[in-house]
Amino acid sequence: MSTTVGTATGIQPFNIEIPEERIDDLRRRIATTRWPSKELVEDRSQGVQLATLQELSRYWADDYDFGRIEARLNALPQFTTVIDGVDIHFIHVRSRHEDALPLIMTHGWPGSVIELLETVGPLTDPTAYGGTPEDAFHLVLPSLPGYGFSGEPKEVGWDAGRTAQAWAELMNRLAYTRYVAQGGDLGAIVADVLGRQAPEGLLGIHMNLLVTTLGAPTPPPGDTEEERAALDAINTFTTSGFGYFLEQSTRPQTIGYSLLDSPVGLAAWLLDHDTDSYYKISGAFVDGEPVGNLTRDNIVDNITLYWLTGTGASAARWYWELGQAQAKAHAAGQAPPDASLPVGFTTFPGEIFRAPRSWVEKSYPNVTYFNEVERGGHFAAWEEPELFSDEVRAAFRSLR
Amino acid sequence: MAEKTTAAPRPAPLPAELDAGAEDSTIRPFTVEIPEADLRELRARIAATRWPDKETVEDDSQGVPLARMQDLARYWLTEHDWRKCEARLNAVPNFITEIDGVDIHFIHVRSKHEDALPIVVCHGWPGSIVEQLKLIGRLTDPTAHGASASDAFHVVIPSMPGYGFSGKPKSTGWGPERMAQAWDQLMKRLGYSRYVAQGGDWGAFVVDQLGLQAPDGLLAIHTNMPATVPADVDKASQAGEPPPANLSADERRAYEQLLRTYRQVEYARYMAARPQTLYGITDSPLGLAAWLLDHNDADGQPAAAVLAGLDRTTSANGELTRDEILDNITLYWLTNTGVSASRLYWEYKGGFFNAKGVSIPVAVSVFPGEQYQAPRSWTEKAYPNLIYFNEVDQGGHFAAWEEPEVFSHELRAAFRSLREWSLS
Numbered sequence: 001m002s003t004t005v006g007t008a009t010g011i012q013p014f015n016i017e018i019p020e021e022r023i024d025d026l027r028r029r030i031a032t033t034r035w036p037s038k039e040l041v042e043d044r045s046q047g048v049q050l051a052t053l054q055e056l057s058r059y060w061a062d063d064y065d066f067g068r069i070e071a072r073l074n075a076l077p078q079f080t081t082v083i084d085g086v087d088i089h090f091i092h093v094r095s096r097h098e099d100a101l102p103l104i105m106t107h108g109w110p111g112s113v114i115e116l117l118e119t120v121g122p123l124t125d126p127t128a129y130g131g132t133p134e135d136a137f138h139l140v141l142p143s144l145p146g147y148g149f150s151g152e153p154k155e156v157g158w159d160a161g162r163t164a165q166a167w168a169e170l171m172n173r174l175a176y177t178r179y180v181a182q183g184g185d186l187g188a189i190v191a192d193v194l195g196r197q198a199p200e201g202l203l204g205i206h207m208n209l210l211v212t213t214l215g216a217p218t219p220p221p222g223d224t225e226e227e228r229a230a231l232d233a234i235n236t237f238t239t240s241g242f243g244y245f246l247e248q249s250t251r252p253q254t255i256g257y258s259l260l261d262s263p264v265g266l267a268a269w270l271l272d273h274d275t276d277s278y279y280k281i282s283g284a285f286v287d288g289e290p291v292g293n294l295t296r297d298n299i300v301d302n303i304t305l306y307w308l309t310g311t312g313a314s315a316a317r318w319y320w321e322l323g324q325a326q327a328k329a330h331a332a333g334q335a336p337p338d339a340s341l342p343v344g345f346t347t348f349p350g351e352i353f354r355a356p357r358s359w360v361e362k363s364y365p366n367v368t369y370f371n372e373v374e375r376g377g378h379f380a381a382w383e384e385p386e387l388f389s390d391e392v393r394a395a396f397r398s399l400r
Numbered sequence: 401m402a403e404k405t406t407a408a409p410r411p412a413p414l415p416a417e418l419d420a421g422a423e424d425s426t427i428r429p430f431t432v433e434i435p436e437a438d439l440r441e442l443r444a445r446i447a448a449t450r451w452p453d454k455e456t457v458e459d460d461s462q463g464v465p466l467a468r469m470q471d472l473a474r475y476w477l478t479e480h481d482w483r484k485c486e487a488r489l490n491a492v493p494n495f496i497t498e499i500d501g502v503d504i505h506f507i508h509v510r511s512k513h514e515d516a517l518p519i520v521v522c523h524g525w526p527g528s529i530v531e532q533l534k535l536i537g538r539l540t541d542p543t544a545h546g547a548s549a550s551d552a553f554h555v556v557i558p559s560m561p562g563y564g565f566s567g568k569p570k571s572t573g574w575g576p577e578r579m580a581q582a583w584d585q586l587m588k589r590l591g592y593s594r595y596v597a598q599g600g601d602w603g604a605f606v607v608d609q610l611g612l613q614a615p616d617g618l619l620a621i622h623t624n625m626p627a628t629v630p631a632d633v634d635k636a637s638q639a640g641e642p643p644p645a646n647l648s649a650d651e652r653r654a655y656e657q658l659l660r661t662y663r664q665v666e667y668a669r670y671m672a673a674r675p676q677t678l679y680g681i682t683d684s685p686l687g688l689a690a691w692l693l694d695h696n697d698a699d700g701q702p703a704a705a706v707l708a709g710l711d712r713t714t715s716a717n718g719e720l721t722r723d724e725i726l727d728n729i730t731l732y733w734l735t736n737t738g739v740s741a742s743r744l745y746w747e748y749k750g751g752f753f754n755a756k757g758v759s760i761p762v763a764v765s766v767f768p769g770e771q772y773q774a775p776r777s778w779t780e781k782a783y784p785n786l787i788y789f790n791e792v793d794q795g796g797h798f799a800a801w802e803e804p805e806v807f808s809h810e811l812r813a814a815f816r817s818l819r820e821w822s823l824s
Contacts, residue, residue: 034683036739039676040572046746047676156456243673246666253463254667254694256452258680258687265680265687272677313452320462 011173014078014089014149016070018308023066026263026307030061033264044278045240048268055285056271056300057264064300069308072117072301080149081173083166086158087151089113090142092174095124100136101400102176103392104167108185108209109248109315110270111379112148113141114302118293118385119392126393129386134400135393142170144186146314148305158318159325160186160193168199177201180396184208184380186318195339195364204342204368206395208380208388210355212363215326226356233353241274241352248316249323256313259306266312267303276350276377292375292383344369344395348384350377369395423498425589430494430505430565432486434734439482442685442733446477449686464690464702472693472710473686476726482734485530485727492536496565497589499582502574503567506558507532508590511540516552517819518592519811520583523557524601524625525741526692527798528564530728532557534718534804539811550819551812558586560602562740564731569740575747576602580609584618593617596815600624600799602744611758620761620787622814624799624807627753628774628782629658634754638662650775657698657772658753664696665752671745681738688738689729697797698769705769705796718804755782763788763814767803769796788814 035054039046076091091113094100103123107115119139121128126135143150145158145166167190171179180203183191188209195205213220213234222228247255258265271281281299284290306312329336343364347355349372357370371391376384451470455462492507507529510516519539523531538545539553559566561574561582583606587595594617599607604625611621629637633651636644637658647655671678681688697703709720732738750756753772762783766773773791780786790810795803 033679034736036676036679036682036736037568037570040569040743046743047674048679049676053679152453153456240673243670243677247670250666251463251694253452253455253465254690255680255687256463257469257690258678258684260452261450261687262680262683265678265683268677268679272674310450310452317456317462 011079011081014080016073016078016149018066018070022308026066026304027061029263030057033057033262044275044282048271048278049282052271052282052286053264053268056267056296059285059296060263060267060300060303064297064304066304068297069114069301069305073113076117076120078149081170083169084162085155086145086153086166088142088145088166088170089149090140090170091120092141093120093124093139095136095138097133097136100124100138101396102140102171102174102179103137103396104140104142104171104179104181105381106142106167106181106183106187106190107144107147108183108187109147109318110273110302110306111185111382112302112305113143114298114305115379115382116141119381119389122386122389123392129389131393135397137392138176140170140174140176142167144190144315144318146318147311148309152311152314156321156324159321160189161197161325163190164193164197165199167194168197168202171201178203180204180206180399182206182392185378189322192339193336195341195343196337198339198341202341203399204344204396205339206344206346206369206392208346208348208391209351209378210345210353210359210363213353213355213359217330220359220362224356224358226354227358230353230356230359237274237352244269244272245319248319250320252313252316252320256316259312259316260310263303263307266307269312270303270306271299274352274378277379277383280350280377280383293385294379294383298382339364340366342366342368342399346370346380346388346391346395347372348376348378348380349374351380352378368398423501425497427495427497427589430496432489432494432565434482434486438734442730443477445685446473449473449684451686460701464693468707468710469686469690472689472726475722476685476689476730480723480726480730482727482730484723485730488533488727489529492533494565497586499585499589500578502561502569502582504558504561504582504586505529505565506556506586507536508554508556509536509540510554511552513549513552516540516554517815518554518556518587518590518595519815520556520558520587520595520597521800522579522583522597522599522603522606523560523563524599524603525563525744526695526728526732527601527801528728528731529557529559530724530731531798531801535800535808535811538804538808542812545808547809547812551816553811554592556587556590556592558583560606560741560744562743563737564735568737569743572747575744575749576605576609577613579606580613581615583610584613584615588617594619596620596622596818598622598624598811601797605748605750608756608758611760611762612756614760618760620763620815620818621758622763622765622788622811624765624767624810625770625797626762626764626766626774626779626782627751627756628778629654629753630755630778630781633778634751648775648777650773651777654772654775654778660698661696661771664701667691667694668745671742672748673746675739675742675746678739678742682736685733688733691738692729692732693725695797696771698771698773699796703769703797705798705802709802720798720802724801758783759785761785761787761818764790765799765807765810765814766791767795767797767799768793769802770799771797787817790814
């Protein structure tokens with residue numbers, strides 16, 4: 001990794017250079033993994049299955065091309081800039097269509113900018129992907145603080161609110177006076193908060209996870225069949241799939257020692273998200289049948305990025321900050337301000353729960369776009385980049 | 401690890417003996433002998449640890465702090481001597497016997513006092529038999545420790561399935577209920593037709609289950625983590641509600657302690673949901689050490705008593721030391737039981753501290769540093785056949801480890817009435 005020439009705006013071009021010895025060390029560690037005994041069940045109910053992780057590890061050490069991350073990221077213009085004391089890494093691709101709409105899109109956990117790479121073409125160069133020039137975006141893909149090539153905050157307080165402020169500042173530095181924001185997972189939290197902060201120039205937001213209903217003090221209504229199904233799905237997630245959330249929001253440092261020292265421990269931790277994505281990813285390794293763009297290489301790219309940047313603990317800490325912010329808001333007893341600017345939302349069928357239109361409209365007073373699509377899950381941009389890009393275009397069309 | 405089978409070699413079984421219910425009930429002497437290569441590999445891994453950055457707070461609120469872990473790693477690598485722990489373990493008779501399809505490791509020390517009371521002592525998580533070693537002399541040889549011959553115990557200390565030198569279950573179902581059945585079988589296999597049982601942490605769940613099963617010959621249980629909370633209070637505390645209005649001062653204190661505990665058990669919730677995903681604690685010694693250290697007590701998370709132990713290098717009266725804490729962590733590492741031990745949380749679907757309905761004789765010691773200090777009022781209702789209740793003034797969640805002297809005294813006192821009763 002290296003930074004080069006500084007500029008007047010404090011934005012510096014950035015290129016990744018990964019020292020060979022760090023790859024060697026990683027390979028050596030994968031090869032000498034000490035394994036636990038096999039889980040006692042035939043499904044994912046005790047966690048990431050041994051056979052899945054052993055196949056991932058074999059692929060990682062033997063077949064994976066460690067040059068991929070460097071090649072994929074360095075093919076795009078990357079920059080860093082210090083905002084509020086933290087070095088923020090971002091990809092910035094301007095469309096050749098000058099009046100394209102500026103869009104800042106935020107990844108989540110256990111993701112990174114890697115999740116979003118396949119959307120760069122469709123969003124910035126729509127005519128090459130069956131769209132029209134009017135669909136073009138100038139695209140900004142930042143790495144969350146503590147993630148990827150962004151710096152790690154050295155102090156507490158980097159919650160979603162501060163991140164959202166930093167994103168507004170970033171767009172300001174890039175001289176975008178009118179822009180939109182998008183996010184899924186943690187990125188949806190950032191987009192939601194941006195919508196509530198409503199910084200000058202922000203025209204609207206689009207999300208693919210309804211963050212207002214996860215961990216809400218009062219559960220959303222279950223009046224219709226659709227709503228009841230979504231409630232059931234949330235309940236399943238919070239009773240069996242929520243472990244990473246609990247641990248990371250309370251003891252990120254404790255699990256951090258494992259995530260920094262064991263590549264396979266890190267890989268398992270990152271694979272163990274929702275049921276839908278787990279079986280899709282597991283299938284890519286065990287059965288050689290990837291779903292959509294969730295290929296072995298793409299999955300391992302993301303894990304390798306976490307490893308090489310040593311960000312397992314700092315990424316987990318984001319949840320600790322989230323927990324602190326939620327506790328503070330709860331103690332203050334104050335509801336956050338409404339996001340009254342235009343909100344677009346897409347429900348992907350494999351998401352943790354399928355957000356019904358009724359819940360989205362209850363969460364946001366000004367829903368200008370809602371759609372439920374046929375394919376894709378929690379990592380929608382990663383899994384179905386073109387379908388996802390269609391949604392982002394459609395969601396923001398009315399704002400151009 | 402090496403097993404010495406002193407019994408005559410068994411002939412190959414005849415087909416007629418191969419019926420489904422047949423189990424080898426041989427008790428095999430066992431000696432701990434970790435190959436030097438395993439210790440070398442452990443040291444190499446410790447030396448090669450890749451560390452996270454420092455936490456962003458100045459306290460324990462994000463987990464075990466970096467400076468604490470780095471200090472521990474340095475000591476582990478350069479000063480801790482596993483062979484000393486091995487010698488301590490091998491100084492007492494160790495055995496293995498198969499019960500219900502799993503190899504069960506246990507320490508068994510008979511008192512020289514023939515009519516001593518047999519006791520099975522059950523460890524918990526993140527503990528092991530290492531927690532109980534300081535009890536053995538005090539319980540089996542009371543006259544050497546200022547107590548009388550009539551206080552003697554024959555001591556049995558098993559390793560739970562999936563823990564230490566016991567085998568790792570290959571199928572589901574090994575929760576505290578099944579362990580209780582196994583410990584009863586173990587005591588009977590050792591020829592003890594009358595015995596008592598003791599436990600803290602998971603051991604407390606196991607002895608509660610023993611109490612519910614009330615097998616023939618089980619005279620009483622002693623618990624230092626009693627499950628006494630009335631159903632309505634249990635429900636309110638789990639939901640994090642403010643204390644119910646009708647609580648006494650003791651009960652109110654206990655309630656507040658329960659609320660605090662439930663905010664400190666995310667590790668337990670994690671292992672209950674996703675034990676297999678903890679590959680990192682199998683592959684990283686420091687990952688394992690941090691995971692095991694981050695258990696709370698009333699005074700902190702990590703447990704204040706354990707942090708105090710980490711700062712203690714010598715011990716005059718059995719106080720917990722840094723070496724003992726590393727003995728325990730090293731035992732988990734060398735037996736590769738980080739994940740298999742975690743599965744116990746997954747197996748158990750019952751409540752934490754709710755009264756379970758045990759009606760056999762029960763003795764309770766309340767230690768001030770425990771998750772909550774069980775009030776006498778709740779304890780009497782939860783255990784209607786309460787034969788002993790005492791609140792001591794020192795010791796916490798790892799009572800046997802922290803305060804072996806007080807703990808041994810409690811066990812003697814707890815079961816004294818029973819001996820008088822059973823001998824008369």
